[in-house]
Amino acid sequence: EVQLVESGGGLVQPGGSLRLSCAASGFNFDNYWMSWVRQAPGKGLEWVANIKQDGTEKYYVDSVKGRFTISRDNAKSSLYLQMNSLRAEDTAVYYCVRDCNIGPCDYWGQGTLVTVSS
């Protein structure tokens, strides 16, 4: 069974940093692109970033370029999102998602809430 479990969310002040983690299991992690998708409270979905199987290609939505960094550790079957210079508009539930590149976003974690507020 595919499982994606996010952690690392919480309350952070504007300008602060946070690192999200996603532990994957139930599939060959290093065979898949991986993504982060977010959802602001009461709003729709926004794709944030994704990363190729070997980490050599990474793509970001414009609003997070230069502030967020996606990475992965295939030995640990883990995905990460380093978020710096956080803004109020980054407040959202962040989902770890399998694929979203070669194929659709086929499996989603339950999400971790990031709140940026003073």
Add this chain to the structure above:
Amino acid sequence: EIELTQSPATLSLSPGERATLSCRASQSISIYLAWYQQKPGQAPRLLIHDASNRATGIPARFSGSGSGTDFTLTISSLEPEDFAVYYCQQRFNWPWTFGQGTKVEFK
């Protein structure tokens, strides 16, 4: 950036009725469109990929059609568990984008 426009914003129907949801892209996206269902407090679930292919375990009452710029998700006969928000998403051009969602609610 490719914009996806979903209509209607809200669909008020009763169990057993047919639901027809639309997603229109601002430019051609071939068949690279997926549909997701999201219930309150839950993560989205993949229903349809590549415009018309049901994902694993999705009931046959869900079907997708379309190509280019116009796409449709049809639920042939609504079950109580189908009342939710539905999103379309394209993966034709970076950045991947989602529609704003259609809420299917009880009439």
